Amino acid sequence: MLRRNNVTLSGDPFGPVVMFAHGFGCSQETWSLIAPRFEADHRVVLFDHVGAGGSDWSAYDRTRYGELDGYARDVEEILDAIGAQDVVFVGHSVSAMIGVLAANLNPDRYRGLVLVSPSPRYINDGDYAGGFEHADIDALLDSLDANYLGWSRQTAPMIMGTPDRPTLGDRLSDSFCSVDPEIARHFARVTFTSDNRRDLGRVSVPTLVLQCRDDVIAPVAVGRYVHAAIAGSRFEMLDTTGHVPILSAPDDVAFHVRRFLS
Numbered sequence: 551m552l553r554r555n556n557v558t559l560s561g562d563p564f565g566p567v568v569m570f571a572h573g574f575g576c577s578q579e580t581w582s583l584i585a586p587r588f589e590a591d592h593r594v595v596l597f598d599h600v601g602a603g604g605s606d607w608s609a610y611d612r613t614r615y616g617e618l619d620g621y622a623r624d625v626e627e628i629l630d631a632i633g634a635q636d637v638v639f640v641g642h643s644v645s646a647m648i649g650v651l652a653a654n655l656n657p658d659r660y661r662g663l664v665l666v667s668p669s670p671r672y673i674n675d676g677d678y679a680g681g682f683e684h685a686d687i688d689a690l691l692d693s694l695d696a697n698y699l700g701w702s703r704q705t706a707p708m709i710m711g712t713p714d715r716p717t718l719g720d721r722l723s724d725s726f727c728s729v730d731p732e733i734a735r736h737f738a739r740v741t742f743t744s745d746n747r748r749d750l751g752r753v754s755v756p757t758l759v760l761q762c763r764d765d766v767i768a769p770v771a772v773g774r775y776v777h778a779a780i781a782g783s784r785f786e787m788l789d790t791t792g793h794v795p796i797l798s799a800p801d802d803v804a805f806h807v808r809r810f811l812s
Contacts, residue, residue: 551631555598555606556578556598556603556605557632560586560589561590562592565591566593567637568595568811569597569628570584570585570594570640572603572643574738574741577602578598584804595634599645601733601737602730610733612736616736618644618746621645622648622649622651638661641663641666643793644741644744646665646668646776647749649665650670650746650749650753651746653754662755665758666760667765667773667793667795668768669776670775671747679772682742687743690742691735694734698735709792710792711762718794718797750776751779751781756782757780757782758786758807759773759784759785760803761788762788762791762795762799763787763790786806
C-alpha cells in the first residue's frame with residue numbers, strides 16, 4: 551500500500567507522527583507550503599488517494615471506493631504499514647471526513663484530528679444547511695461527467711476563492727487536470743452525495759476545525775455544525791476566503807496546526 555498510495559515519509563523518523571491528507575482533485579503536492587515546516591520535529595506522512603498524483607491508478611476499485619470508508623481503510627493500512635501510533639491526522643476538504651472515519655475505526659491510534667474546510671454533507675437537508683440543493687449537485691455532477699477538464703478549468707478558481715490571486719486558481723486547476731478523469735468523476739459523486747453527520751458524534755479524539763470565510767463548498771455554517779457535533783472540539787476562523795487555505799493561507803494553517811500539536 552505504500553506504493554499504491556505513493557506514500558512519502560520525511561522529517562524526524564523518531565518524532566511524533568503527523569499525517570497530511572489532500573482533498574478532491576488534488577494530491578500530496580498541495581501540502582508543499584505546509585508539511586515541510588513540521589519535518590524538524592515530526593515524522594511527516596504524505597500520500598495520494600488512489601487515482602490522484604503518483605498513486606497506482608490501476609488499484610482503483612469502484613466498489614471499495616464507492617464510499618468514503620474505503621479511503622479511511624487506506625489510511626489505516628498506510629499507518630499499519632509504517633507502524634504508526636499516536637498520530638495527528640490533518641485532512642483537507644473531503645479528507646477531513648475520511649479522517650473522522652479512520653479515527654472512529656481505530657480511536658486508540660489517533661492523538662488528534664485537524665479538519666480543514668470540512669463538510670459532513672454538502673446537500674441541504676431540512677434544518678441542515680450544507681450549501682447546495684439536490685439540483686445543484688446533480689447539475690455539478692452532470693457538468694463534470696460531460697467535460698471533466700472543462701469543468702476543472704472553469705470551477706477551480708471559484709473553489710479557490712481568491713480572485714485577487716489568480717495564480718492560485720491556476721494552480722488548483724492544474725491539480726484537478728492531473729487526476730484521472732474517470733476516477734475523479736466517481737470520487738466526486740461519492741464525495742458530494744456522502745452524509746457523515748452521524749459519524750461526527752462518535753469522534754472521541756481531540757479535534758480542531760479550521761474554517762474559511764466565503765467558502766462556496768463548505769460555508770461557515772457547516773464548519774460551525776462540525777464543531778458543535780464533535781464534543782470538545784475547537785473552532786478557528788482563518789483570515790482567508792475560499793475552500794483551499796492550505797494554498798491561500800499556509801502560514802495561518804501551519805500556525806494553528808502547530809499550536810494544536812503542542
